[in-house]
Amino acid sequence: MTPDTFTRSQWYAIGRLPDFEGAEAKPVRLLSQDLTVSDAAGVLSVNDADGRSLLTQIRYGHLWTTLSDTPRPLYDVPEFDEPDRRLVTAGGVGVRCSGLRCVENFLDMAHFPFVHTDILGVEEHPSVESYDVSMDAEKDEIWATKCKFFQPMASAAASGGQMTEYKYRVPHPYSTILYKTCPIREDVWDLVGLFIQPVEEDECIVHSFILVFDEENTDTGLLHFQQNIFLQDRMILENQVPRKLPLDPRWELPTRADASSIAYRRWLKANELQWGVALFNEAA
Template sequence: MTADLSPAMLDQWYPVLISSELRDEPVSAMLLGQQIVLFRTSKGVHAFKDLCIHRGVPLSLGRIEGDELVCAYHGWRYDGCGACVRIPSLPPERAIPDKAKAIAYSCIEEHGIVWASIGRPETEKPNFFSHMNADHKVVRMGPYELEAAGPRIVENFLDVSHLMFVHEGLLGDSRYSEIQDYRVNEAEGVLRTDEIVVFQPDADGRGKSMNSHYVYEVYGPFTAALVKRNPDNGELFHLFLAVLPITETKSRAFMLKARSYDLEAPDEAFVSFQDTLIEQDRVMVENQNPDLLPLDLQAELHLVCDRMSIAYRQRLKAWGVTFGTA
């Protein structure tokens, strides 16, 4: 599978698990159609291909002992770097074969999420982390399990003109559905829209109506953000979306919201509001046809308000993204 994937897909950081999901036992997960195993030791989090090279048994069936992952089938032991450090059936004086290794992947833990890459990430952390304001309060939302292609989920997130209908009464009002013309620009590898003004009856679940100013950003094939500000009072938040493409039609979406206001307020209200929005979006993204996002711009009809969607599809094509696209 990975031989058919472009570096633009393989070399990304993907959110895989909430930190609390990874405890004392290895956990199996799927990323871009490939089975991986994640486990925790005293040295941090680790990710391997979920396969023991000896007889092909998933390493996720094993256990953790003394910072080593032990295969359930024959007791082969692997350290956090993937090297096999003991084979019980091998006499002590015999050297462990050089080939006795697990395929190790990059893995980190940030913002309560375990991230992994099955390629060679260019950055030590997801590239959008540098866009987080250190003075803002960050809250994690999700993960949300969706029976939809990753690119469909990202494009829905970038679609400003659905707010007035799918999220009417919350993020929009169908009486004010016209979208001003805007442009999409690129700077330092990030796609970014001009500011788009949207009337919102209940902008973030606090019952306040306002004219919000939106800016959408795309950092990679499966990562995007919404920057929303209220010029009247200076409120600002950055909502980051990172999607784990499990299979071509199944995904896990994680969100991080960094806000400049109500820093002492409980996060639960903001999380609950986002939960509601996701359930409204679920009906749309799980029923789109075709399931995979068409990269041929002639396959679907586009309007001026879809400029960001068009730019995103063009960028996916340039990146060589074939997973979740048609």
């Protein structure tokens, strides 16, 4: 299947800047297409298999490109410009499932106690309290707010259990950002996010980042915390069947805790997204 218009019109992160240092036609795969990245004296360029030069931009610690000549603008994350924040980019991790499934899993708090046991959740507190989900119509993005969850070790800087407040943002079909209570500063949010590079309809590379206030941990300590959490998710993601995202309501019955997932699926449907979606009769 060729990517639908909504999918094709997006910008995609394809790696961190150091990943392309001195690159000479380094192969990269995006939306089932072979691309190459080259570094000419610090200027990165991306070409498709026919040698056509693609648009690029450098933002949020990553190189972004698009197959479209007229892409939708890349969403703003103003927190990247705030002083004192620490940015740690965790590198691309391959996952054998649709990137859409990775976004959906990221939004799902119900898995914390069972997948991230004793870090992001404890089995004694499995319940997800109700939260608000809204569409920002102007920016065309989803926000889930007032999410609360008991976490024994919400981040590398946490010194004990806390009721963590969360906000989730989905500004792009393959990006999602979590805003969570900062354990060491009042009234600010720490950010954790995924920039997903869809490789095939059922395969992706997840570039994750953390953008936090933290005075105690080294960058490498933060990196290990983040990578450990994501590898816990990866195993769950790879065991999901089908590997593409099932959008057909006949498939999986959503529950109340899945309010953000329902909003995400509706939003994908409203934008007529088809690439990466499992068809009900395909699996039968």
